[in-house]
Amino acid sequence: MSDNTLHVRAVPARPSNRLPYALAIAIFLLLPWLPINGFFIFLAQTFFYTAIAVTGLNLLLGLSGQMSIGQAGFYALGAYGSALTSLKLGWPVPLSITFGVLIAALGGGLVGVFALRTRGLYLAMTTLAVGYILDIVGQRWISLTGGAMGLSGVPSLDLGFPKMSATVFFYVSGGSLILVQLLADFINQSRLGRNLRAIRESEVFAASVGVDVSSWKAAIFAFAAALAGLGGAFFAHQSGFVGSDAFSVRLSISFLIATVVGGLGTKTGPLLGTLILLAIVEVIAGIDKYGLLIYGAILLIVLLAFPKGAAGVIGSLAQRFKGGSTAGAGAIDRSDKGIPETSALAGLPTSHTSALPVQQTALTSLSVQSISKSYSGLKAVDQVSVEVMPNTIHGLIGPNGAGKSTIINMIAGIYRADEGSIHLGDLDLSSLDIAKRANLGLARTFQNLQLIEGVSVLDNVLLGIAHKHSYSSDFVTWISGGELEGDERKEAFAILEFFGLAQFADRLPTQLPYGTRKLIELARAIAQRPKMLLLDEPIAGMNTQEAKAIAQVIIKLRAHGITILLVEHNMEFVMSVCDTISVLNFGKLIACGTPAEIQNNPEVIEAYLGTGAKK
Amino acid sequence: MELGNLIQVLSGGLAMGAIYVLVALGLYITHLTTHRVNFGQGDFLMVGAFLLLLFRKLDIPLGLAVVAVLVILAVMGWLLDRVAIRPLDRKKDTLIGAYSWMLTTAGVALILQNVIELGFGKTSQYSAPLFSSKRDEVVQVLGAGLFLEEILVIVAAVLIVGLFYGFMFHSRWGKAIQAVAFNPEAAMLLGIHTNRVKVGVFVIASILAAVAGVLIGPIVTINPQMGLVLTIKALIVAAIGGFANPVGILIGGILFGVFESISNYVDSGFGDLYPLLAALVIIAIKPSGLFSERSADVR
Numbered sequence: 002m003s004d005n006t007l008h009v010r011a012v013p014a015r016p017s018n019r020l021p022y023a024l025a026i027a028i029f030l031l032l033p034w035l036p037i038n039g040f041f042i043f044l045a046q047t048f049f050y051t052a053i054a055v056t057g058l059n060l061l062l063g064l065s066g067q068m069s070i071g072q073a074g075f076y077a078l079g080a081y082g083s084a085l086t087s088l089k090l091g092w093p094v095p096l097s098i099t100f101g102v103l104i105a106a107l108g109g110g111l112v113g114v115f116a117l118r119t120r121g122l123y124l125a126m127t128t129l130a131v132g133y134i135l136d137i138v139g140q141r142w143i144s145l146t147g148g149a150m151g152l153s154g155v156p157s158l159d160l161g162f163p164k165m166s167a168t169v170f171f172y173v174s175g176g177s178l179i180l181v182q183l184l185a186d187f188i189n190q191s192r193l194g195r196n197l198r199a200i201r202e203s204e205v206f207a208a209s210v211g212v213d214v215s216s217w218k219a220a221i222f223a224f225a226a227a228l229a230g231l232g233g234a235f236f237a238h239q240s241g242f243v244g245s246d247a248f249s250v251r252l253s254i255s256f257l258i259a260t261v262v263g264g265l266g267t268k269t270g271p272l273l274g275t276l277i278l279l280a281i282v283e284v285i286a287g288i289d290k291y292g293l294l295i296y297g298a299i300l301l302i303v304l305l306a307f308p309k310g311a312a313g314v315i316g317s318l319a320q321r322f323k324g325g326s327t328a329g330a331g332a333i334d335r336s337d338k339g340i341p342e343t344s345a346l347a348g349l350p351t352s353h354t355s356a357l358p359v360q361q362t363a364l365t366s367l368s369v370q371s372i373s374k375s376y377s378g379l380k381a382v383d384q385v386s387v388e389v390m391p392n393t394i395h396g397l398i399g400p401n402g403a404g405k406s407t408i409i410n411m412i413a414g415i416y417r418a419d420e421g422s423i424h425l426g427d428l429d430l431s432s433l434d435i436a437k438r439a440n441l442g443l444a445r446t447f448q449n450l451q452l453i454e455g456v457s458v459l460d461n462v463l464l465g466i467a468h469k470h471s472y473s474s475d476f477v478t479w480i481s482g483g484e485l486e487g488d489e490r491k492e493a494f495a496i497l498e499f500f501g502l503a504q505f506a507d508r509l510p511t512q513l514p515y516g517t518r519k520l521i522e523l524a525r526a527i528a529q530r531p532k533m534l535l536l537d538e539p540i541a542g543m544n545t546q547e548a549k550a551i552a553q554v555i556i557k558l559r560a561h562g563i564t565i566l567l568v569e570h571n572m573e574f575v576m577s578v579c580d581t582i583s584v585l586n587f588g589k590l591i592a593c594g595t596p597a598e599i600q601n602n603p604e605v606i607e608a609y610l611g612t613g614a615k616k
Numbered sequence: 617m618e619l620g621n622l623i624q625v626l627s628g629g630l631a632m633g634a635i636y637v638l639v640a641l642g643l644y645i646t647h648l649t650t651h652r653v654n655f656g657q658g659d660f661l662m663v664g665a666f667l668l669l670l671f672r673k674l675d676i677p678l679g680l681a682v683v684a685v686l687v688i689l690a691v692m693g694w695l696l697d698r699v700a701i702r703p704l705d706r707k708k709d710t711l712i713g714a715y716s717w718m719l720t721t722a723g724v725a726l727i728l729q730n731v732i733e734l735g736f737g738k739t740s741q742y743s744a745p746l747f748s749s750k751r752d753e754v755v756q757v758l759g760a761g762l763f764l765e766e767i768l769v770i771v772a773a774v775l776i777v778g779l780f781y782g783f784m785f786h787s788r789w790g791k792a793i794q795a796v797a798f799n800p801e802a803a804m805l806l807g808i809h810t811n812r813v814k815v816g817v818f819v820i821a822s823i824l825a826a827v828a829g830v831l832i833g834p835i836v837t838i839n840p841q842m843g844l845v846l847t848i849k850a851l852i853v854a855a856i857g858g859f860a861n862p863v864g865i866l867i868g869g870i871l872f873g874v875f876e877s878i879s880n881y882v883d884s885g886f887g888d889l890y891p892l893l894a895a896l897v898i899i900a901i902k903p904s905g906l907f908s909e910r911s912a913d914v915r
Binding site: 066070115118123126127129137141290291292294297298301305308 | 647651699703707712714718719720723724725729730733734844845851855859885886888889892893896899900903
């Protein structure tokens with residue numbers, strides 16, 4: 002790190018992993034020339050194209066959390082797409098493979114359209130049904146696919162070297178796997194992976210940091226399907242025969258087994274999982290009678306006993322081994338003593354002197370005009386107007402069920418208002434979706450705290466930071482060994498320093514106390530460079546000391562030009578922090594004014610203490 | 617299509633639709649309370665059908681055989697929850713966490729399919745008729761020859777669906793299930809044994825699969841691979857009903873069965889795929905299902 006004169010601690014560097022690539026490529030180049038059995042070359046080819054399909058599923062399920070039990074369908078689309086165009090239309094094999102991949106991607110994109118509106122069980126069901134339908138079509142459309150009797154004589158992939166076709170196929174499929182693995186690693190480490198992980202965590206959360214969830218879901222579906230299609234296309238050209246028996250739901254289950262057994266969401270998981278899967282397939286070949294039983298038993302054993310898969314098992318073994326020799330050397334220290342006893346907030350007011358790297362110059366107001374919302378006849382919010390002046394802190398208070406959360410959610414775009422309008426400065430937000438509102442400068446924190454659990458604190462803050470380069474230039478930086486998102490990381494680190502969180506930059510949020518996680522969430526919201534910040538119960542669950550620290554942070558944020566609207570139950574906090582306050586009761590606005598005015602308003606006192614209470 | 621043919625096609629569709637409803641209600645009741653379903657629900661049905669076949673080959677009287685099938689499947693439902701679903705609650709924080717149950721229940725389904733294949737072979741088999749003396753006994757209705765078995769299957773399914781509704785909405789147990797579905801913690805505070813309800817729904821779902829397995833025997837041929845497609849169709853029928861509305865599932869299942877029967881009649885090659893595609897389109901356009909709006913009234 003060259004710039005650590007500025008910082009007390011350096012921005013944590015990303016681990017470099019070029020050695021495994023170099024090693025893999027060396028072995029890969031040598032292998033066909035070693036005096037080994039042709040059967041092993043065949044197995045290696047099978048490993049390459051199967052791993053490609055499994056890698057796609059790992060990105061889909063492991064990173065973005067979208068279930069697919071129908072990957073065999075896209076694999077079949079790739080296989081038939083390439084086999085038919087090369088066999089019947091005489092297309093050159095590289096072109097036919099490309100076509101197969103495109104057809105599969107198209108199919109995946111179509112299913113992605115289902116994924117836009119459904120998730121979880123519905124998505125699993127849809128992909129299962131689509132896979133089944135494609136399987137049946139392959140079986141029964143005999144004039145096109147040949148059904149179970151299949152298509153034979155599919156041209157081999159020899160690139161003009163017919164005598165060396167096995168070696169050529171080995172290099173092309175293996176080279177493709179290396180490229181796919183590089184791409185998958187890039188996705189894993191870059192902003193792409195971060196956004197996908199945010200979607201897995203919660204779609205509303207992802208949208209509220211400005212991610213266009215629909216496009217991302219459709220894209221990851223299409224990409225995973227394209228990789229399945231590439232695997233299928235290679236399969237079609239490996240032995241020159243494509244029969245419909247290959248594409249049953251059993252294959253989809255096989256891909257899932259490989260993904261889960263290898264280690265879901267890990268970088269090496271798909272490779273390990275494919276190895277294990279092929280070993281299972283080889284074993285089963287002798288005792289095919291028990292094939293399904295073995296598959297089923299493996300699913301049960303892995304999910305019940307080793308849900309983190311082979312990569313997880315190896316990882317924890319390695320950690321135990323390391324822990325013996327060099328304690329705490331790993332970037333992520335899971336030992337108990339690593340977890341701080343008190344939260345970062347305790348020392349906050351004095352520890353940081355650095356200014357926030359985010360300064361809003363264009364001060365913005367928020368104007369909510371007579372919005373209403375009903376839930377099946379019940380009016381939760383009735384004609385409420387709230388004006389938040391530029392560069393002020395406005396509090397929204399009221400007893401439980403007064404409609405505060407509904408209003409915050411209408412401002413953020415999670416619920417649509419039945420009537421009324423919402424303006425941020427001059428911009429009318431009323432008809433925009435969550436992500437657009439976020440990108441216009443509306444950031445928020447959540448009542449129940451939203452962070453990506455599986456990535457570091459720094460990466461969580463990076464989620465909010467605007468992307469400075471294109472993905473392709475990021476990729477070039479990454480592949481040439483440069484520091485990925487260097488500027489963004491510095492900015493994120495500076496924000497962590499402002500919040501006194503710099504020492505936790507490379508920790509996982511789950512290792513930190515609740516109060517600190519709340520602060521990380523606030524740091525992430527600030528990273529979005531908001532004009533307007535919505536805080537939903539910012540000090541819920543905190544002790545008095547932490548609450549005081551948060552109050553000082555919020556006042557500091559106002560000094561940086563950010564307009565703030567907050568919902569909070571703690572009156573002392575609200576009265577000390579807010580410039581103006583709106584009070585709600587039963588969905589109606591009952592008072593609005595300065596803290597002093599609100600404290601003396603008889604209607605407010607009645608709402609909180611009940612009718613007939615004496616002052 | 618002649619009237620006679622039409623009536624035959626309708627009766628076949630109604631019978632299959634009734635089966636789908638029974639299987640889908642099993643998915644509905646577990647989804648309501650646990651947000652999980654058995655991805656081997658169709659395989660449980662298949663096991664039920666084969667067990668009945670076995671018991672009747674052993675000359676066990678029909679009534680006793682049916683009771684035995686129901687009891688065995690009930691135990692299987694309990695085991696499924698104990699072995700493949702409940703233990704996952706402790707592993708929620710893993711990446712696969714939210715989806716583990718899909719894969720473990722599918723794993724159980726694969727095992728069951730394999731076991732039945734080992735015991736009965738992979739080929740399709742005929743199951744003996746339940747109600748009539750021979751398999752293709754025909755009764756004349758409006759000039760159409762209808763299979764007696766089909767009509768009686770429809771009648772039996774309607775009765776069982778009626779029983780199910782009575783159980784769900786008028787019995788103490790049914791109310792406990794509704795309470796757990798609405799809010800497990802609150803139900804626990806009211807003295808309902810939430811965990812017992814959660815395993816109970818899987819037992820009920822398995823019994824429904826067993827009933828469907830008993831009824832389906834005489835109207836189709838049975839084979840060990842039949843489970844998957846029944847699971848898919850039942851899932852889709854449940855989704856048309858929004859997974860929340862048993863009346864929607866009843867209507868959806870019957871429409872699905874009739875549509876399938878007609879499209880099979882029109883296109884014998886791909887006829888069974890059209891209703892699946894149509895249902896997928898419906899779910900894409902209206903993810904909450906065709907009848908989900910009524911869920912508030914039903915509750």
